[in-house]
Amino acid sequence: MPRVLIVDDAAFMRMRSRKLLEDHGYQVEEAQDGEEAVKKYVETSPDAVLMDITMPVMDGIAALKEIKKRDPHAKVIMCTAVGQQSLVMEAIMAGARDYLLKPFDPDKVLASLKKLVG
């Protein structure tokens, strides 16, 4: 069962995502900021990460870079709102594999994950 780490500072968003993914057969871990995400990634080695960009303590891009440092093959999908295009570009250049636009379109979330982890 593929494991996915959901990183978001909004508990509501984490809950929505967890429900969607679990319904489709993924095992889910959660983190509420970048720092925690890095820690959880190292601990659990998930197959993919859904990473919010704007978060307190450590933002999503910084976290992405930290994770990539530890695991160059990490599959990170950035989650973003409209208007963050340049941040997304930065994330892609830093090694993010894809991005998803909030609010989530469930089909797109699943399609993206499927491409990365099958």
Add this chain to the structure above:
Amino acid sequence: MSPEDIRLFLDETLDQLEVLEEEIVRLEGEGHDPRLLQDMFRIAHTVKGSSATVGHSRMSTLAHAMEDVFAAMRDGRLEPHRELVNVLLDAVDGLRELAAALEFASSGCPGAEEGAGEVDIGPLVARLMEATSAEAGAYEVHVRFADDTVMPPVRALQVIQVLEGFGTVVDSRPSIEDIRAEKVGLDMCATVAAASSIDEAMVEAKVYEVSDVDRVEVRRSQGSAQGKAAVGVGRVPEPAGPATVPTGPAGSTGSAGSADPAGLAGAAGSGDPTGPDGPGDLPGSGGPGTPIGAGGPGGVGRREPVGGGGGNGEAATEDVPKLLGRSKTETIRVDVDAFDRLVRIVSELAIDEARLTEVQRRLSALEAHSGRIEDLEQITAHMNRLTTELQEEVMKARMTPLASLFKRFPRMVRDTAASSGKLVEFVVEGEDTELDRALIEEVADPIIHLLRNAVGHGIESPDERVRRGKPEKGRVRLAARHVEDRVVITVEDDGGGIDPARVRESAVRKGMIAPDDVGSLSDDEAIELIFQPGFSTANQVNDVSGRGVGLDIVRTNVERLGGTIRVKTSVGKGTSFALSVPLTLAVFRALLVESCGQEFAVPLSSVVEVTRVPFSEVKPVGQGHAIVLRGKVLPVFDLCDFAARSNGAAEATDATQATEATGAAQAGEDSPRDHLERSTGRALVVVARYEDMRVGIIVGSLLGEQEIVIKSLGRLARCARGVLGGAILGDGRVALILDVARVLEKAMGRSHISGSGSEGGNGDRSDYQFQC
């Protein structure tokens, strides 16, 4: 990067490219030469490095691909065959276009940045890579994003990242810069260069993994398929027109979209973006394809003169030290405009100096023996020396070897030969001859014109040459040399020549001359008709062995510079055009003379001697006059005629013509010639020469020698043929500078025309030399 940095980069790069181009053409003619190849490698390497430094990745990529080719040739892994030379020359053009785009982009013009980088280097890089390795290939990738894609730039970036996994993305639309600037539409294409062949389906699958990708198509670039077919590799071309691209590249959006179809078409070896042309078809205008089977390798030869245009020796070994020598000369680059301003200021200074000297001379006359203005005399004398030196130095700095111009031509001749199916050996001589920089620019067009004519129309097709018992390969020679204070540039071919009979026919058909009059033209005069406006259009090209295409324009341009153009031709043997232009446009020493109230300047370098002959010895010869000087007949020309005409009086002109018609001895009272008879009864004759010809110029009096600065007379000078321009004298008056070549033509032309016994129809022609 400051604009100055960019400027320096561009100047240097364009210089390097010129050298490189010359060497590539030479490579074709001379084959493998390690030192030449090393030099070419070095240039490509330098261009690669400096363009990367200014952040121009496309230039850098293209130069890198060239560098690889040169390295392969240098190491003997690759032979410089014709197709490869085509590719390399196209790559040089590509680099030039990129440089031009950069120049435009940094010009600060409105909209300049939008237009930059439109050059599609993908197909070029593909062709270069395929040259170095049969395995290597370039792949064209077309991507279409879904209509609801939210951030197309991010997707485009992802696609680039995926493609980088397979090879080098040498070019893309949108470019990386566009993507960063977020100028991205829903269509995208890219060229990936891979060192070994890659599986297209694999690339497609990987690109599909990027979200929002609607469609992907990957195809091996057809960049050099045509060329390979031509040299016998024989790849069967697939239909590769853009019509097969399902996404329709024409629908591309964003700033860079418009160039896409051309890029793809170019890669397919066809410049036609509308048809599904296979690569084996005729090359289109925009495609980098080779011209159809024109000539074999070595179609254009080249011989370098060693030293000052002497023997030929071992050209290849002589050239390399010469090349290396370039960098040893210590030079600084000066902005052309700044230098021109300097020249102008120096010219003005010289005029003031002359006026000052004039004032001093008058004061000296007044204050004779008083000793009060000795200082002034010393100062003006010193100043005179300094300004003269200053002028000389400035003029010398303006002198540039014609090589800077001539080295462009081997390439052009080669291309013209290739596209017209001719075999041509191109010989360049005397490229060390120096000429004023301003003039070099000006003579470029006429020479290009004449060379194109010589190759395209003068030289016959190989078949025809063989039929006529000539060597299959024609010969075109471009030579320059100094003659007096002029430079004579000759463009010569051993082609079919110009048939005067056909020129006559054509002139009559075009209504330029009445059928009755045409018979009275000598062959030489008939040939001269090719310089008349309206003589020839493209349709007439073949009627006259292909001459006369715009030659009137060539003549006008050359004459504007105070130059002349002459043609010598022999049917079946070839044609030679000689352009003669002054060494410099600006300053020279002149003999000042006066005639009928007008001052004239005769370039001192043309003056042979000054003599007096009894006026009775000036004999009418036809419509002109001549004297016998030390046993030789010397055509003479009375400057007073010209003075009268340049004063613009219609009556004077009529009177002059009447005078000429009736002979000097019976001249009417108002005739300017009275002036001479009344004055001394002896004519003062300035004997001037041009090349090996001499002419006597009858003048009123001599005023002395002076350094003069030419001022353009504008339209007036064009009306008055025979005048190079005006010069402002010390006292502020204007002297007309005589063009000796013209005066000579006039004096000779007249006797010549009258010698052929024609009247009437020729009246205009005897006149056109000096009138509008």
